[in-house]
Amino acid sequence: MEIPLTSSELRLFSHILWQLGSGQGSRALRQETLENVCALLQADFAASCIWSSASRTSRHGVSWNIAEKAMREHASTWQYIDPITPLLRAKQHPTLVDEVMPARELFKTAFYHEFLKPCGMHHGVNVYFLRDGDDVGDLRIWRAKDAPPFGQREIALLQLLEPWFARALPKNEESPSLTAREQEVVSLVCKGLGDKEVARLLNISFTTVRTHLNHALKKLDCANRTELASRLRH
Numbered sequence: 535m536e537i538p539l540t541s542s543e544l545r546l547f548s549h550i551l552w553q554l555g556s557g558q559g560s561r562a563l564r565q566e567t568l569e570n571v572c573a574l575l576q577a578d579f580a581a582s583c584i585w586s587s588a589s590r591t592s593r594h595g596v597s598w599n600i601a602e603k604a605m606r607e608h609a610s611t612w613q614y615i616d617p618i619t620p621l622l623r624a625k626q627h628p629t630l631v632d633e634v635m636p637a638r639e640l641f642k643t644a645f646y647h648e649f650l651k652p653c654g655m656h657h658g659v660n661v662y663f664l665r666d667g668d669d670v671g672d673l674r675i676w677r678a679k680d681a682p683p684f685g686q687r688e689i690a691l692l693q694l695l696e697p698w699f700a701r702a703l704p705k706n707e708e709s710p711s712l713t714a715r716e717q718e719v720v721s722l723v724c725k726g727l728g729d730k731e732v733a734r735l736l737n738i739s740f741t742t743v744r745t746h747l748n749h750a751l752k753k754l755d756c757a758n759r760t761e762l763a764s765r766l767r768h
Contacts, residue, residue, distance in 0.1 A: 550570050568673075576681075579655050583671070592613050594755065595609055631658035655676035657677040658677075659676075715738075720762065747759075
């Protein structure tokens with residue numbers, strides 16, 4: 535598909551390619567390019583995550599024009615009842631949300647009413663970047679309700695950008711697995727036991743419990759115990 539671009543769009547497209555080329559391998563690259571990608575696609579909101587095959591979760595989320603609180607809630611809660619992301623990721627090429635779930639069906643879900651709608655996100659398009667079979671990142675692009683839906687022009691632009699992102703983004707390094715003791719501590723904490731109770735049951739010090747718990751939070755990229763418990767339930 536031939537894509538007519540205005541001079542400003544061509545400059546913007548060229549600048550994104552320059553960012554991807556000059557920042558190749560940088561872990562900040564997804565954040566640094568989001569605003570320009572949104573401008574090119576005339577989008578209102580964007581997020582980018584990295585799929586972890588180990589934990590089967592979307593991790594390391596960054597965003598543009600989406601509240602940090604919403605991103606935290608997505609990481610801890612909403613991603614686990616998200617009906618569209620698994621379908622979009624399975625496509626592994628730029629895909630309109632409407633292609634995997636009709637709007638009338640999406641609008642019936644709690645994910646739409648309690649996450650997408652309050653954030654203002656209505657029309658969506660996603661693309662997932664893989665290199666050598668490994669996820670290296672994605673783009674989750676949205677427009678507001680009063681904006682026109684995305685179409686084949688935006689799909690074509692993302693198709694042009696896709697190989698550049700796939701080459702430029704760093705490989706996803708999975709977090710190391712938990713040690714046996716960390717697993718014991720996490721299991722008890724997630725059952726609702728306090729740190730002192732865990733220390734008594736495992737015959738270790740209170741400080742050691744905290745150390746193991748903090749290591750587990752860091753390894754699993756969880757902000758707090760609530761997020762940790764939510765992740766392990768899934």
